[in-house]
Amino acid sequence: MRWTDDTIAAIATAEGPAGLAVVRVSGRAAIEVADHVFRGRASLAASPSHTLHHGWAVRPASGSEENGRSRRLDEVVVALFRAPRSYTREDVIELSCHGGDRSARRILSALLAAGARLASPGEFTLRAFLHGRIDLTQAEAVSDLIHAATERAHDLALSQLAGDLGRRLDQLVERVADAAAEVEARVDFAEDVGGVEVPAHVVAAVSDVERELAELLADAAYGRALREGARVPLVGRPNVGKSSLFNALLGEDRAIVTPTPGTTRDRVSEAIELSGIRVTLSDTAGLRVALDPVEAIGIGLAERALDAGTVVMWVVDGSETLEPGDRRIAERLRGRRVVAALNKSDRGRRVQPEEIRDVLGSDVPVVPVSAARGAGLPALRAALSDRLGARAGEPDLPVTNPRHAEALTRARQALGRARAAANAAEPGEIVALELRDALQTFGEVTGRAVGEDLLDRIFSRFCVGK
Structure with a gap:
């Protein structure tokens, strides 16, 4: 999946008979594309953000539209969200039409003909992540929320979507970064800061983060069962x-x-x-x-x-x-x-x-x-x-995603190596290297250090339109 700056569109609701269907558009030309299809009292381009507009979705005829040959597709209500106050932090248009497959598909077809591109799976949420509105744990929580099969799984996905896990990890990252900065300062400026030895308070700080990670990972099996279910x-x-x-x-x-x-x-x-x-x-x-x-x-x-x-x-x-x-x-x-x-x-x-x-x-x-x-x-x-890993008194924030658990396990191991190196009075460069390795691994979870291949794997599991 390549990051592009074009305008995307997709049906955001499930197929089949329903009261409503929603077609979503996002990108720099989203309002222009929607205006090409929407007929209401006022153009969307002239309307303020966070407003609703009643009208009709049409497929304009080729040539002049004054001849009345535009084809009505369905009666719609359009929601307008201007950047950056939108899901993707781009201009976003959501057209609500009658449910069922026909209306939404016809409207999507008209939007594509007007210049939008069909969105890839998860591309709206990917853009929200790339624009910095959410971190990667929150982006993955969107999919977990959609697929939650129990109340507890739903509550945990909501907690992650609200940023609870990301904030917890940010706190740990800040403490590890402080430790790494002090170790590196002692390596670079030994005479000014009192020697190259790793001080006891830094070792204690690393040990505390290592212990908190172990506590966070202790319920990973239960968290995975909550997220994925279990077969018995x-x-x-x-x-x-x-x-x-x-x-x-x-x-x-x-x-x-x-x-x-x-x-x-x-x-x-x-x-x-x-x-x-x-x-x-x-x-x-x-x-x-x-x-x-x-x-x-x-x-x-x-x-x-x-x-x-x-x-x-x-x-x-x-x-x-x-x-x-x-x-x-x-x-x-x-x-x-x-x-x-x-x-x-x-x-x-x-x-x-x-x-x-x-x-x-x-x-x-x-x-x-x-x-x-x-x-x-x-x-x-x-x-x-x-x-299955459940305990009396359910944990507040178990790690539910196997990808997170694997990465945080590697981060904990790197912290353990840093602690052991410091206790063995090994050179500060080695301790700093292990701490930087832990920070890199934390970044794989939150999205601060993530490659395109990993993003492809994560967002390809999403449904189109989300």
Whole structure:
């Protein structure tokens, strides 16, 4: 995506029947282009900023427009925003027309014929970033806000859009920059500032920022789950009650339940919300050696769901001793984030939690449940939330974007190297180099140090018109 100074246009609302549709125009010639299409009481060029204008969108006829051959496209209300008081800090026009696909497409076509260019995905927000109205964390929050699937995800996207994360990072950057400036001054003017050693208060300042970054990153897994959702397949051997537990967690009969092993052939998925996370549960076929080709297809789907799961819920029949099939599944789950559900607890317990931890690991939560009676379901939901990174008392500002988490992890590592170098009395140049590396990495998050390739990757994920 190349930064250009032309005028762009796009439909800003979703396709399909609706009460209204909005077509957006931005750029130096936005008002001129819109005036070519809009017919109202006054021209937009002569109107002040932040005003609304009722009229008609038309496609002017070729040649003179005095002959009345201009074609009406739709009745519209035009919102006029003059630079720099607009979304992009350019002149912006938004034409609101009737919903549905036809009106908006016809108006967009007329605007393109009048000299606008079709906007690329995310180009309006890209221009807002390039013109300095928002930083890169705020720009990415626009997309997160549009795709938020839960209230908590929506609230966090709003917080980031309001600049909360950017301001938090700016405060850290300022402290690191102060530390780097003092170290560099001691290197360049050792006689004037009392030597080249890195003073204790600078080391303490670097350590404090390193610690605060660690706290910010501690909830990154939960933040990512909030932003992207989580997939949780229910796996286990046949007839352990996966479908019954799936239905119990949903609170409705979504999967077929029979006493016959192998009833579930296809994967059935439904979403629930846990701790603000949209969790997609998947009931899968029992894992065993397939008895027929159809069951083999279902088991293949179950295997793929297991591989793609954020967390895996292993369902075990707790009323029977562990079978070889259970142990084979446990081997497959080693190293994964797992919650074990000891189902059928209403029939007595013949499997102890310690047996599950022996085959999976000591940190695996094991929850006795009864899908038939609903016993243990709150504890199972709590264990699953914990496995997804949720904690009691949700963090105010978790890092939700994997790109941010990766970059801030590198910044923290650079600060750690700077601290270690200072404590080892290494040359100040080395400490300063590591601090500058941390500042560069902070800039990748906020947008102060970002290349065109990265901008292309970020904004290509946006919808056209935003």
